[in-house]
Amino acid sequence: MTGSVIVGTGSFLPPRIVSNDMLAAELAERGVETSDAWIVERTGIRQRHLAERGVTTSMLATEAARSAIRDAGVEPAEVDLIIVATSTPDFVFPSTACLVQANLGIAGGAAFDVQAVCSGFAYALTTADSLIQAGRAKCAVVIGAEVFSRILDWNDRATCVLFGDGAGAVVLRASEQPGIIAANLHADGSQMKILCAAGNVAYGEVMGDPFLRMDGQSVFKMAVNVLAQSAREACESAGIGLEQIDWVVPHQANVRIINALGRKLGIPAERVVITVDQHANTSAASVPLALDTARRDGRIGTGSTVLMQGVGGGFTWGSVLARL
Numbered sequence: 360m361t362g363s364v365i366v367g368t369g370s371f372l373p374p375r376i377v378s379n380d381m382l383a384a385e386l387a388e389r390g391v392e393t394s395d396a397w398i399v400e401r402t403g404i405r406q407r408h409l410a411e412r413g414v415t416t417s418m419l420a421t422e423a424a425r426s427a428i429r430d431a432g433v434e435p436a437e438v439d440l441i442i443v444a445t446s447t448p449d450f451v452f453p454s455t456a457c458l459v460q461a462n463l464g465i466a467g468g469a470a471f472d473v474q475a476v477c478s479g480f481a482y483a484l485t486t487a488d489s490l491i492q493a494g495r496a497k498c499a500v501v502i503g504a505e506v507f508s509r510i511l512d513w514n515d516r517a518t519c520v521l522f523g524d525g526a527g528a529v530v531l532r533a534s535e536q537p538g539i540i541a542a543n544l545h546a547d548g549s550q551m552k553i554l555c556a557a558g559n560v561a562y563g564e565v566m567g568d569p570f571l572r573m574d575g576q577s578v579f580k581m582a583v584n585v586l587a588q589s590a591r592e593a594c595e596s597a598g599i600g601l602e603q604i605d606w607v608v609p610h611q612a613n614v615r616i617i618n619a620l621g622r623k624l625g626i627p628a629e630r631v632v633i634t635v636d637q638h639a640n641t642s643a644a645s646v647p648l649a650l651d652t653a654r655r656d657g658r659i660g661t662g663s664t665v666l667m668q669g670v671g672g673g674f675t676w677g678s679v680l681a682r683l
């Protein structure tokens with residue numbers, strides 16, 4: 360049976376780095392009070408990359424895709440599927456994936472976006488793996504990319520300090536030996552209100568609320584529980600024990616969520632990749648960004664068994680277990 364394997368990773372971050380102190384000073388000018396101490400203690404975030412006005416998700420996604428394609432050593436023309444996971448697309452349509460395809464100078468393959476907020480990369484990677492397994496694609500670029508700074512209410516200190524912008528990507532190729540060894544995707548739409556940006560463009564104007572809103576404590580509790588269940592489900596379906604996972608690459612929202620998850624699963628902190636301190640929460644980009652960071656610094660090597668997990672708005676969650 361045909362499977363799929365990750366043969367390259369890449370990422371791109373907008374160059375402007377904003378430390379907590381810089382952000383606190385900017386927010387103070389609008390009368391919004393926060394501090395480096397509060398942000399570090401409650402979230403583990405120390406800085407975030409923020410895109411300049413006019414920099415779009417497709418621009419970040421294209422750079423991440425180029426970097427993953429280079430890493431994989433494939434020709435852009437071999438790519439017959441592009442999936443972009445994003446909640447901050449450039450346009451209502453066409454999809455961000457179509458814009459990336461055009462930027463890469465290729466045409467003819469499938470290209471579409473997946474909208475599952477911070478679980479988007481798990482959803483997109485699982486979709487690409489399924490299409491390859493079904494024989495409908497051979498070489499996919501799967502991207503998580505966001506400019507979340509566009510949908511933040513900079514007067515709401517409970518959310519605006521938490522997010523950053525960026526993009527990560529993988530190249531997934533058909534292979535005889537399956538590299539994606541298990542995956543599960545879940546949603547509970549009845550929980551939509553705990554994390555949403557319930558606005559739209561209609562009749563020539565913005566309808567509803569264009570900003571992200573979150574009940575942080577509900578999200579926190581739900582995230583730890585569903586991620587633990589989803590990790591166990593992935594291991595069971597692959598027929599391996601949690602102790603056989605070399606690296607967990609969880610969604611990077613809050614270091615306290617990541618630590619609580621590790622404790623619940625009995626996975627030591629040395630086997631968990633953390634980048635939220637450097638990138639903050641980049642939603643669908645967070646997992647591929649963290650994966651690329653840990654591959655490039657040599658922590659995750661060929662042969663590693665890696666559990667990637669997303670959780671976020673919808674409410675959505677899911678896991679992909681991969682052998683690299």
Ligand code: UT7
Pocket residue numbers: 392393394397398401402477516517518520554574575576578579582610612613616640642670671672
């Ligand atoms: O991608 C998935 C989406 N996101 C998440 O996974 C986030 C999940 N939730 C969380 O990470 C945490 O709930 C937060 C980091 C959002 C908040 O941490 P918390 O420990 O749950 O704090 P809290 O909401 O209970 O707020 C504690 C206090 C409040 O003040 P009072 O009422 O105790 O006086 C807040 O007003 O902290 C205050 N606060 C702040 N203070 C300084 C909230 N935001 C800030 C801030 N700076 N930025």
